[in-house]
Amino acid sequence: MRRISILGATGSVGANGVDLIRRAGGASAYRVTALTGGRNIARLAEMARELRAEVAVTAHDELLDELRQALAGSGVEAAAGSNALAEAAARPADWTLSAIVGAAGLAPGLAAMAQGGVLALANKESLVCAGALLRGARQAGGATILPVDSEHSAIFQALGQDDLDSVKDVTITASGGAFRDWPLERLAAATVAEASTHPNWAMGQRITIDSASMFNKAMEVIEAKEFFSLSSDRIKVLVHPESIIHAMVTHHDGGTIAHLGAPDMRHAIGYALNWPVRAPLPVAALDLAAIGSLTFRAPDERRWPALRLAREVMAAGGAAGAVFNAAKEQALDDFIASRIRFTDMAPRVEAVLSALAAEPGFGRDPDSLDAVMDWDALARRKAAA
Numbered sequence: 578m579r580r581i582s583i584l585g586a587t588g589s590v591g592a593n594g595v596d597l598i599r600r601a602g603g604a605s606a607y608r609v610t611a612l613t614g615g616r617n618i619a620r621l622a623e624m625a626r627e628l629r630a631e632v633a634v635t636a637h638d639e640l641l642d643e644l645r646q647a648l649a650g651s652g653v654e655a656a657a658g659s660n661a662l663a664e665a666a667a668r669p670a671d672w673t674l675s676a677i678v679g680a681a682g683l684a685p686g687l688a689a690m691a692q693g694g695v696l697a698l699a700n701k702e703s704l705v706c707a708g709a710l711l712r713g714a715r716q717a718g719g720a721t722i723l724p725v726d727s728e729h730s731a732i733f734q735a736l737g738q739d740d741l742d743s744v745k746d747v748t749i750t751a752s753g754g755a756f757r758d759w760p761l762e763r764l765a766a767a768t769v770a771e772a773s774t775h776p777n778w779a780m781g782q783r784i785t786i787d788s789a790s791m792f793n794k795a796m797e798v799i800e801a802k803e804f805f806s807l808s809s810d811r812i813k814v815l816v817h818p819e820s821i822i823h824a825m826v827t828h829h830d831g832g833t834i835a836h837l838g839a840p841d842m843r844h845a846i847g848y849a850l851n852w853p854v855r856a857p858l859p860v861a862a863l864d865l866a867a868i869g870s871l872t873f874r875a876p877d878e879r880r881w882p883a884l885r886l887a888r889e890v891m892a893a894g895g896a897a898g899a900v901f902n903a904a905k906e907q908a909l910d911d912f913i914a915s916r917i918r919f920t921d922m923a924p925r926v927e928a929v930l931s932a933l934a935a936e937p938g939f940g941r942d943p944d945s946l947d948a949v950m951d952w953d954a955l956a957r958r959k960a961a962a
């Protein structure tokens with residue numbers, strides 16, 4: 578029986594993964610090694626009981642007793658804290674869904690890679706802050722990384738067996754998020770509630786706000802560079818309000834292959850779960866006649882300065898990705914806590930990048946998890962200040 582683990586099971590991507598496992602037969606179809614979560618102990622315990630997980634882990638030490646009580650009599654081990662998270666991720670599993678939000682997903686993701694198997698990667702922050710480390714782990718441990726971010730899954734699927742040398746460029750689409758059509762002068766007053774709605778996708782709050790600021794797309798451009806080893810000039814962004822086309826691959830022969838689908842993450846997660854086989858999934862087929870038309874616009878960098886920052890990060894290389902991600906996470910925390918305005922986030926991240934560019938070693942790829950987390954901590958402190 579295939580062994581699986583889901584890191585971040587209680588979140589939006591994680592719960593979609595659990596839904597697919599449940600529909601495939603749950604504990605009678607898969608042996609569930611580890612399920613992890615954060616603060617949502619009731620949900621974590623319920624999932625772990627249902628799927629008869631070997632271990633359930635909360636990231637928070639202080640919630641261990643609550644998790645133990647919720648799992649009493651179930652036979653599921655309970656554990657807590659960041660070390661326990663990495664230890665659970667390191668237990669043998671053939672397939673691990675990396676769906677923790679933020680740089681907190683990096684250490685458990687690397688631990689899962691070290692034990693081999695497939696890492697189905699939704700946690701884009703890992704590739705943004707530690708692309709070189711993940712590539713190294715892929716080579717060293719014999720692990721396979723499959724993309725779960727919808728655009729990267731779309732590129733992967735559109736590429737098929739084609740050689741990257743035949744590819745002129747790839748295009749990642751962006752919905753434009755909550756404020757796509759707002760007048761620019763209104764953006765400074767955008768509230769957290771307004772930024773936390775998405776026109777097409779149901780997702781966690783953080784990525785939803787990142788969609789509105791376009792930091793999500795900025796991260797995805799860097800993710801595409803790291804995942805597919807493409808240079809920045811071969812990765813384009815196109816605003817596509819309907820979120821039906823997720824990505825396109827354009828070849829030197831003039832052909833463009835697009836990947837289309839309903840905005841439902843169970844497609845990308847299920848594709849990675851069943852890869853290399855295409856199994857049926859509970860995802861609605863497209864009715865293009867009902868949709869009628871698909872529209873496109875060029876991205877406006879005045880509205881979305883994060884896109885320009887992504888290009889600068891890719892040009893800088895080295896620790897820039899780790900600094901960019903951490904400064905963005907801190908700026909997002911500050912926006913959510915109403916300490917800064919929506920429009921303050923990009924200038925804050927840009928200021929941190931400029932300030933830390935002068936630090937020794939900034940131009941070198943961080944060569945260990947500790948080195949990445951040192952840059953991460955420094956960037957957060959700078960952004961908070």
Ligand SMILES: NC(=O)C1=CN([C@@H]2O[C@H](COP(=O)(O)OP(=O)(O)OC[C@H]3O[C@@H](n4cnc5c(N)ncnc54)[C@H](OP(=O)(O)O)[C@@H]3O)[C@@H](O)[C@H]2O)C=CC1
Nearest residue numbers: 585587588589590615616617636677678681699700780781
């Ligand atoms: N949502 C989506 O459709 C998509 C998401 N992604 C990416 O997937 C990842 C997950 O996103 P999403 O599911 O929306 O996020 P959610 O906020 O919905 O879920 C995040 C998960 O991570 C857990 N978590 C939060 N903080 C920590 C921490 N410090 N340590 C360990 N675990 C933690 C949460 O636990 P708890 O809730 O119990 O506190 C939850 O299980 C992100 O990297 C995102 O960018 C990519 C493409 C699409």
Ligand SMILES: CC(=O)[C@@H](O)[C@H](O)COP(=O)(O)O
Nearest residue numbers: 726727751752753754788793
């Ligand atoms: C589902 C997914 O992959 C998200 O990253 C999505 O793409 C967000 O939508 P935006 O296009 O608005 O960033």
Ligand SMILES: [Mn+2]
Nearest residue numbers: 726727728797
């Ligand atoms: Mn995406």
